[in-house]
Amino acid sequence: MNISFSICKQAQPFVSFPGGVNKGSLNFHHHKDKVVFVMGATGTGKSRLSIELATHFPAEIINSDKIQVYKGLDIVTNKVTAEECRGIPHHILGIVDPNDDFTTTDFRHHASHAIEAILERDKVPIIAGGSNSFIESLVNDDAYFLSKYDCCFLWVDVSLPILQSFISQRVDRMVEAGLVDEVRGIFDPNADYRQGIRRAIAVPEMDGFLRAEGNVNAETLARLLEEAIDEIKGNTCKLAVRQLQKIHRLRDFWGWNLHRIDATEVFTMCGEEANEAWERIVMGPSTMIVGRFLYEGTSLETISPTASSTIITRTIPISPMAAATH
Incomplete structure (x- = not known):
């Protein structure tokens, strides 16, 4: 497998958290090291949230999208641009040969190495992406991971009718940006669409x-x-439904403790109004959750962005596996 590791130029992140916490106050070696996950269906803003969190905390991002691991097709796969990275290092993003297969085992291997390297730099690993099978494999199937790390799961959720409308508009923008020419550039009438980036x-x-x-x-x-x-x-849209079903399974069957961020209201707005809603509804609560996870070691049971808001951010209680149904 041919892999390269130059993605985004590294910049010095800074910490902005109520109470004057600074980078030096992070204690990564108290009990277990800490890893943050940003989850959600396609198009819900996972990349934006993970990058913005990494500008508030000393963090680096590990991609967990099984198609974005490949080189090429940047428009088709919705890879973040160098400008959008805002100087935050990204790992396992655009590194795999387009014709190779990148398995869950490959992801666990590369993610584990990236996590350890990030922690050695006294940074927070933020794992972000829509391929929940990768995340499930890392958390559930890797005994070393379970023994070494505490995890904070942020789930960015958007109601399906609103998300489906957004997805349709995003595809139109992708076509305008050159999607057809990009696919034409790798077109091979004898290609196997079950392998590599052609999936x-x-x-x-x-x-x-x-x-x-x-x-x-x-x-x-x-x-x-x-x-x-x-x-x-x-x-x-079908992919978004499958991803959401997978998240529900991780919550309901495996009992994962998920902080649900309902971003639906943001997706009903445009321009500066949408940006303001994002800060209030998504970024603000997410920063509080991650800040307490990193610095205080506590979880937030309930957070309301504003007293009048109908958006609820909450921790989903762990359900015993013995009582769970598949």
């Missing part, structure tokens, strides 16, 4: 359109493109 949503969906280029009239080609884009939107 990414948008690649197999474009197959019929790309095969027809040069063989049909403009009207037929336009129809095929429209059908491909609709299929991309539909399959991305």
Whole structure:
């Protein structure tokens, strides 16, 4: 497997937390080292939240999206740009050869090394991405991980009807940004869409359109493109549903203690109004949760961003596995 490790230029993070806590007050070696996870369905703002948290705490980010691990297709896979990284180092992002298969075992191996390296630099590992099978494998299947680390799970949630509308608009923006040319650049009529980066949503969906280029009239080609884009939107929405189901399973069957951040209101707004809502509803509570986890070792049972807000951020109680159903 061919892997490179140069992703984003490193900058010095800073800590901003009520009470004047600074970087030196972090005690990473008290009992267990600490790892933060940012989870959620595709399009819910996981990358934004993880980067903003890493500008408030001394942190680095580990990607847990199984398609974003590959080199290439930056538009299709919605990779963060160097500018969006804001100087925060990212690990396991765009490092794997597009034709290789990157398994859960590979992820556990690379994530474990990245976590240890980040902790050695007295930074917080923030694991962010939508591939919950990667996260489940790391947390549930790695005995060393369980024995060494305490975990804080942030779940950014958006109601499905609102999220599906956002996904449709995001696909349109991806097409405008060059999605078709990007997929055309790796098109191979003999390719296996079950392997490597070609599993990414948008690649197999474009197959019929790309095969027809040069063989049909403009009207037929336009129809095929429209059908491909609709299929991309539909399959991305189905992915969001599967990801949400997986998160519910981690909570209900495995009893994971999840801090749910309901960001639905943010996605009903635009521009500066949306940014202000993000700070109040998502970033503010998330900063408080992570701050207490890192500095005080306590969890927050209930947080309301504002007294009048209907958005609730809460810790999901652990349910005994013996009483759980699959």
